[in-house]
Amino acid sequence: MTYELYYWPGIQGRGEFVRLALEAAGADYVDIAREPEAQGKGVPALMALLNGATVTRPPFAPPILKDGALLLAHTALILHHLGPKLGLVPADxxxxxxxxxxxxxxxxxxxxxxxxxxxxxxxxxxxxxxxxxxxxxxxxxxxxxxxxxxxxxxxxxxxxxxxxxxxxxxxxxxxxxxxxxxxxxxxxxxxxxxxxxxxxxxxxxxxxxxxPRVAAYLASKRRIPFNEHGLFRKYPELDA
Amino acid sequence: MTYELYYWPGIQGRGEFVRLALEAAGADYVDIAREPEAQGKGVPALMALLNGATVTRPPFAPPILKDGALLLAHTALILHHLGPKLGLVPADxxxxxxxxxxxxxxxxxxxxxxxxxxxxxxxxxxxxxxxxxxxxxxxxxxxxxxxxxxxxxxxxxxxxxxxxxxxxxxxxxxxxxxxxxxxxxxxxxxxxxxxxxxxxxxxxxxxxxxxPRVAAYLASKRRIPFNEHGLFRKYPELDA
The missing domain is CATH 1.20.1050.10 (Glutathione S-transferase Yfyf (Class Pi); Chain A, domain 2)
Structure with a gap:
């Protein structure tokens, strides 16, 4: 079962909370918007989910997860759904x-x-x-x-x-x-x-x-560096 | 099964989303912080959940719901939990x-x-x-x-x-x-x-x-009027 994650490719942003959970569990996933457009992926695949007129239950915003036929949006909901599957929540x-x-x-x-x-x-x-x-x-x-x-x-x-x-x-x-x-x-x-x-x-x-899996992820190219387009931005004048 | 809702007594606020669901379903609930302190209720009962040193899983903020032994906080989580019990979500x-x-x-x-x-x-x-x-x-x-x-x-x-x-x-x-x-x-x-x-x-x-149940609720004293302490505030200068 390969999960498909749809999120902005240039930032950690809110999608990073999902990436971290998938990585910590060693889950099989594709970060769709970071893959080639020529393969039907990339940002256009993300935009199609956001703007496609035939999406019955349209997501409001990324991150979006495809798990088989299930399409889920919102970081907290995605993590709630993945939790038991990834072994990242208590069993009860x-x-x-x-x-x-x-x-x-x-x-x-x-x-x-x-x-x-x-x-x-x-x-x-x-x-x-x-x-x-x-x-x-x-x-x-x-x-x-x-x-x-x-x-x-x-x-x-x-x-x-x-x-x-x-x-x-x-x-x-x-x-x-x-x-x-x-x-x-x-x-x-x-x-x-x-x-x-x-x-x-x-x-x-x-x-x-x-x-170990998180450490390997953080050292990999899959971890997008922090930058001033994401959630956490380094503006020295705000760090008194 | 009587649900216990803990929320600020003087405002609709975020708690109102829970109140509306409970009312629309005709559920049996007590709006604890609006009941007498002399009965162990009122705001002190809410504060005890927020600040009590013995609460194992402390809520960050109201609204809080007690459903038997289960203590849940956050509007969206409470509604997610109540949905099937109140018949207010699709069955699948x-x-x-x-x-x-x-x-x-x-x-x-x-x-x-x-x-x-x-x-x-x-x-x-x-x-x-x-x-x-x-x-x-x-x-x-x-x-x-x-x-x-x-x-x-x-x-x-x-x-x-x-x-x-x-x-x-x-x-x-x-x-x-x-x-x-x-x-x-x-x-x-x-x-x-x-x-x-x-x-x-x-x-x-x-x-x-x-x-019908919502209409009865809105006409009752249980519905706190909108006011300028809640989420939705009427400040004419903001309504251009």
């Missing part, structure tokens, strides 16, 4: 729902992170909303990061200290790895000062990075 | 996932709606971010509303024209009712000008309003 239903709940909290956090560079409109350039981004960022770092990462620290403390859900790696863990890694990329000074407040979160991030 | 798994996907798209839309009055920080007053809200709103109405509601219109066209998922009322329908109704409350002039572009969306909203 309550544990599966809990992992999904954590991912939905991350969904909210990720949107707030996105807005550090686009507080006014995703359709405008960062350069056109720099003043607002500076003001947004001040509040974001004063209250929001500690609220979300402090929450994750608390969740880890109340579980086994090493995993967010259950006693093994879940996609919530790979997602938290990506969030902390992305925040470090975009805001190295702020994170260096603050992350000591969340030792279990940092230890989890490091453990995910060392997981 | 693909239809259930599709309904959840729609609700997740609404989750994103709702956050963008929230930011029309709080683009800089949810922890600041609207009065402290009025200039930014005006600029945010201009872009929001230029591109985002049509993107989301135009998408809903397309989904309706490709389904049966009357329901977002399957051939009967789903919680996606009650959620879209709430979104359109809330936008009308907050932005009456803009909506009056624009909503003719989405006739099926408007017809669906009206049909949900007429559903």
């Amino acid at each position: 239903e309550a544990g599966r729902l809990w992992t999904h709940q954590l991912q939905l909290t991350f969904t909210d956090f990720i949107k707030e992170i996105h807005d550090t560079h686009h507080p006014i409109a995703s359709g405008l350039y960062y350069e056109d909303q720099k003043a607002e981004a500076a003001r947004y960022g001040a509040e974001f770092w004063k209250t929001r990061v500690a609220k979300y990462l402090g929450y994750c620290e608390r969740v880890l403390e109340r579980n086994d200290g090493k995993h967010l859900a259950g006693d093994a790696l879940s996609y919530a863990d790979t997602s938290l790895f990506q969030i902390v890694t992305g925040l470090r990329y975009a805001f190295p000074k702020r994170m260096a000062r603050m992350e000591k407040d969340w030792p279990k979160v940092v230890a989890l991030r490091d453990a995910v990075e060392r997981q | 798994e693909a239809g259930r996932l599709w309904t959840h996907q729609l609700q997740l798209t609404f989750t994103d839309f709702i956050k963008e709606i929230h930011d029309t009055h709080h683009p800089i920080a949810s922890g600041l007053y609207y009065e402290d971010q009025k200039a930014e809200a005006a600029r945010y709103g201009a872009e929001f109405w230029k591109t985002r509303v049509a993107k989301y509601l135009g998408y809903c219109e397309r989904v309706l066209e490709r389904n049966d024209g009357k329901h977002l998922a399957g051939d009967a009322l789903s919680y996606a329908d009650t959620s879209l009712f709430q979104i359109v109704t809330g936008l009308r409350y907050a932005f009456p002039k803009r909506m009056a000008r624009m909503e003719k572009d989405w006739p099926k969306v408007v017809a669906l909203r009206d049909a949900v309003e007429r559903q």
